[in-house]
Structures are given as structure tokens and as C-alpha cells.
Amino acid sequence: MKKIPGNNKVDEIDYSLDITPEVCPLTFVKTKLLLQRMSPGQVAEVRLKGAEPLENVPRSVREHGHAVLSLEPEDPAKGKQSVYRLLIRKQ
Structure with a gap:
């Protein structure tokens, strides 16, 4: 995970996480761990694939x-x- 500068949807993306190689339930587990480290108002970009x-x-x-x-x-x-x-x- 790394901090990266903004994009066209929000002013700034604070964190980026690639879970494309993961399968459920690890996909949400890793996302949840990231959210726990974030402060309210921060934005994360998560890359994922699969139904x-x-x-x-x-x-x-x-x-x-x-x-x-x-x-x-x-x-x-x-x-798809x-x-x-x-x-x-994060709220």
C-alpha cells in the first residue's frame, strides 16, 4: 500500500491497495485492515477483480x-x- 496523488474523482487518494490476486474472504479482510489504519475522511483506491x-x-x-x-x-x-x-x- 502506498500514498498516491489525486485523480479526477476526488481531490486526493490517500491509500492504494491491489487485491486482484486475492480470493474471498481475504479480499475484504485486507480492505478492512487498510480501513482500520486510515483516518476518517481519507480515501482509498482498491483494485479488485472477480465476481x-x-x-x-x-x-x-x-x-x-x-x-x-x-x-x-x-x-x-x-x-466483468x-x-x-x-x-x-472512511467515515
């Missing part, structure tokens, strides 16, 4: 009281096979 993580990670983030700002494919032409970019704001 289960695409469904479970955003849902679990919301269930834990955080905001899902966006969930977009990096390559829309690949559809694409790596997705999830932006989360």
Missing part, C-alpha cells in the same frame, strides 16, 4: 459504515473480466 470480490467488498464496506464513492472497470471493453477500481471514503 465474488466485486459483489462482496463494496457491500461489506457499506455494511461497516464507509462510503463507496465509485466502482469502475479499468478497461470497460473487458466487462476487467480489473475494477473501487474508491472508498
